[in-house]
Amino acid sequence: MNRVSVNGTGWCLVLALLLAGCGQQSPSSGSVIRIGQVSPLTGPQAHLGKDNDNGARLAIDEMNARGLTIGGVKVKFELVSEDDQADPKTGTIVAQKLVDAKVAGVIGHLNSGTTIPASKIYHDAGIPQVSPSATNPKYTQQGYKGAFRVMANDVQQGKVLGEYAVAKLGAKRIAIIDDRTAYGQGLADEFEKAAKASGATIVGREYTTDKATDFRSILTNAKARQPDLLFYGGMDSQAGPMAAQMRSLGINARLLGGDGAQSQEFIKLAGAAADGVVASSPGVPLEKMPGGKSFADRYTAKYGQIQIYAPYAYDAAMSLIEAMVKANSAAPAKYLPELAKTSRQGVSGPIAFDDKGDLKNGPITLYVVKGGKWNALETVGGAAAAAEKK
Amino acid sequence: MDIFLQQLINGIVLGAIYALVALGYTMVYGILGLINFAHGEVVMIGAMVALAVIQLLIGSGVPLPGPLIAAVGLAAAIPVCMALGYSIERIAYRPLRQAPRLAALITAIGMSIVLQNAAMLVWGRQYHSFPTLLPAAPHDFAGATVNELQLFIVVLAALIMVGLLWLVHRTRLGRAMRATSQNPEVAGLMGVNVNSVISLTFVIGSALAAVAGIMVAAYYGVAHYFMGFMLGLKAFTAAVLGGIGNIAGAMLGGLLLGVIESLGAGYIGPLTGGFLGSHYQDVFAFLVLILVLVFRPSGLLGERVADRT
Numbered sequence: 001m002n003r004v005s006v007n008g009t010g011w012c013l014v015l016a017l018l019l020a021g022c023g024q025q026s027p028s029s030g031s032v033i034r035i036g037q038v039s040p041l042t043g044p045q046a047h048l049g050k051d052n053d054n055g056a057r058l059a060i061d062e063m064n065a066r067g068l069t070i071g072g073v074k075v076k077f078e079l080v081s082e083d084d085q086a087d088p089k090t091g092t093i094v095a096q097k098l099v100d101a102k103v104a105g106v107i108g109h110l111n112s113g114t115t116i117p118a119s120k121i122y123h124d125a126g127i128p129q130v131s132p133s134a135t136n137p138k139y140t141q142q143g144y145k146g147a148f149r150v151m152a153n154d155v156q157q158g159k160v161l162g163e164y165a166v167a168k169l170g171a172k173r174i175a176i177i178d179d180r181t182a183y184g185q186g187l188a189d190e191f192e193k194a195a196k197a198s199g200a201t202i203v204g205r206e207y208t209t210d211k212a213t214d215f216r217s218i219l220t221n222a223k224a225r226q227p228d229l230l231f232y233g234g235m236d237s238q239a240g241p242m243a244a245q246m247r248s249l250g251i252n253a254r255l256l257g258g259d260g261a262q263s264q265e266f267i268k269l270a271g272a273a274a275d276g277v278v279a280s281s282p283g284v285p286l287e288k289m290p291g292g293k294s295f296a297d298r299y300t301a302k303y304g305q306i307q308i309y310a311p312y313a314y315d316a317a318m319s320l321i322e323a324m325v326k327a328n329s330a331a332p333a334k335y336l337p338e339l340a341k342t343s344r345q346g347v348s349g350p351i352a353f354d355d356k357g358d359l360k361n362g363p364i365t366l367y368v369v370k371g372g373k374w375n376a377l378e379t380v381g382g383a384a385a386a387a388e389k390k
Numbered sequence: 391m392d393i394f395l396q397q398l399i400n401g402i403v404l405g406a407i408y409a410l411v412a413l414g415y416t417m418v419y420g421i422l423g424l425i426n427f428a429h430g431e432v433v434m435i436g437a438m439v440a441l442a443v444i445q446l447l448i449g450s451g452v453p454l455p456g457p458l459i460a461a462v463g464l465a466a467a468i469p470v471c472m473a474l475g476y477s478i479e480r481i482a483y484r485p486l487r488q489a490p491r492l493a494a495l496i497t498a499i500g501m502s503i504v505l506q507n508a509a510m511l512v513w514g515r516q517y518h519s520f521p522t523l524l525p526a527a528p529h530d531f532a533g534a535t536v537n538e539l540q541l542f543i544v545v546l547a548a549l550i551m552v553g554l555l556w557l558v559h560r561t562r563l564g565r566a567m568r569a570t571s572q573n574p575e576v577a578g579l580m581g582v583n584v585n586s587v588i589s590l591t592f593v594i595g596s597a598l599a600a601v602a603g604i605m606v607a608a609y610y611g612v613a614h615y616f617m618g619f620m621l622g623l624k625a626f627t628a629a630v631l632g633g634i635g636n637i638a639g640a641m642l643g644g645l646l647l648g649v650i651e652s653l654g655a656g657y658i659g660p661l662t663g664g665f666l667g668s669h670y671q672d673v674f675a676f677l678v679l680i681l682v683l684v685f686r687p688s689g690l691l692g693e694r695v696a697d698r699t
Contacts, residue, residue: 044614046515180669206659207667213610213617216400217655218668224393237517244611249396250528250535269519269612
């Protein structure tokens with residue numbers, strides 16, 4: 001699709017071969033423990049991918065600074081970051097590359113569409129994987145013991161969004177647009193179910209892609225059906241321009257989105273049209289988390305503004321490392337049981353996994369844009385109660 | 391609200407932009423027989439340079455009216471793109487002018503990758519928001535909505551195209567361009583400075599690209615380092631549709647392609663009963679390309695190069 005990506009893939013293969021060669025010489029069981037990180041580092045979602053990369057890197061740097069000992073040896077963690085271009089094909093290529101590089105665990109991928117096909121490769125190689133942000137339910141429904149996520153899935157999020165749209169935003173006629181990715185489509189489907197169950201009418205369903213910038217045709221179609229709310233299942237790089245184009249077509253319906261739209265980038269891209277847009281994000285507002293404020297300070301000092309998933313990538317990395325420390329081994333088979341038993345206070349919320357690898361009681365918070373900032377409206381879900389208990 | 395009319399308006403605005411970019415492809419092809427695949431990147435550089443200047447102006451806090459800021463951005467981007475177009479020709483294509491065509495084509499693709507990655511290094515990977523400088527409030531027009539920005543894009547594009555037709559058909563430079571396109575050797579013998587005509591063709595095409603880049607960024611509200619790629623391919627399709635090498639053809643092809651894409655994306659869902667959705671929007675351009683290549687390879691208005699041996 002993209003000339004650069006074709007080129008990039010070619011080089012990836014070459015690099016994969018080179019790295020495979022290196023991997024044999026220095027297996028990660030020595031003093032260096034390699035941890036993989038995969039997200040789109042080029043393309044429309046590169047800002048989010050870099051955000052994940054930075055989040056994981058912060059965790060690794062902090063742990064290295066502590067000088068941990070695993071299995072009696074002083075260890076150094078090394079982050080091996082790969083670019084999957086948010087493309088499922090490339091996702092599997094770089095997954096194989098990480099397997100060949102003998103990483104002890106993987107943080108990623110960012111998108112559901114890349115995480116699901118890649119998870120088979122990690123599973124076959126016995127490498128545990130913690131995704132910071134893949135929310136499609138299928139990811140953990142494949143029966144892979146090593147597949148975890150530190151974020152509520154789309155079934156939970158879509159349900160909260162659908163109910164909220166009808167009950168609190170008073171939506172009766174809803175138009176839905178999604179980007180046909182595993183994430184966007186999955187979230188939109190769950191949203192549709194929940195909104196219908198709550199009594200709203202779905203007046204139209206339109207589709208775009210995760211690389212599009214022109215939404216006027218589909219918005220024109222949606223406008224003709226006179227919706228009072230428009231739900232978008234997809235990422236901020238589309239949601240932002242979409243909000244602006246809605247405004248210029250004279251559509252007054254409110255725009256509602258999922259976690260992919262709940263970023264600073266969205267506000268920048270939508271400009272004046274961002275005001276009043278509502279979006280959800282799994283987790284609790286950072287400032288409400290114990291340690292959240294401190295994380296935000298440490299992160300911004302080093303890398304600047306947090307986009308969306310950096311706290312989750314940080315939590316994913318910390319969960320992996322903590323499991324290794326507890327098991328006193330970086331061998332996947334040894335620390336995997338510890339990872340499954342994880343129970344810790346992360347910066348995005350309390351982290352514990354159910355038997356499928358989903359986040360237990362994942363809370364979901366709704367935000368609205370007011371005066372160029374996301375303001376928390378309310379938090380729905382179990383961990384809000386858990387946070388209150390503290 | 392009239393959906394058909396609205397989709398038609400969307401398509402015409404999009405088509406006007408495609409036409410401007412398509413002109414760059416077609417002019418170069420008409421003279422050199424080369425498909426300048428780096429042209430889409432020139433469009434991108436135009437948008438990015440304008441954006442950088444505009445952000446600087448807005449950041450300086452001087453209260454200037456929006457249209458003036460946009461005009462300054464345009465005034466900055468045009469010379470940069472002209473220089474870029476000149477350099478691309480001078481560095482990448484002139485040394486290869488006698489080489490087989492494939493070499494030049496590969497160089498063009500290489501140039502495109504170089505520019506794209508250079509832009510990524512300079513401006514980063516993220517989407518940049520392009521500020522709203524012209525009034526974008528919707529006005530009602532026969533049941534559809536139009537805004538000043540859309541009108542402005544179409545009117546400016548039309549003026550530029552009329553100007554270009556005048557340049558090619560009524561001026562000395564235009565005559566030299568037409569002569570070079572028919573036969574560079576003989577044109578050279580008749581006293582036409584072929585090298586400078588070719589350079590000027592690139593420079594003019596790049597100026598159009600700069601204008602198109604700003605239009606596209608302002609219209610969609612975003613600019614990013616790979617925005618030129620898809621736009622370039624579609625404009626190339628538009629040029630082929632109209633008959634590559636044919637200036638009027640590029641204008642017609644651009645407009646038609648914009649309308650086809652807009653109507654296609656709007657009606658594909660209902661027409662196929664939901665089997666194919668509006669996310670196939672980009673497919674239309676390439677479907678058109680295939681159909682034209684199969685059924686009318688010389689395009690709607692015919693290739694100008696046909697009379698060249």
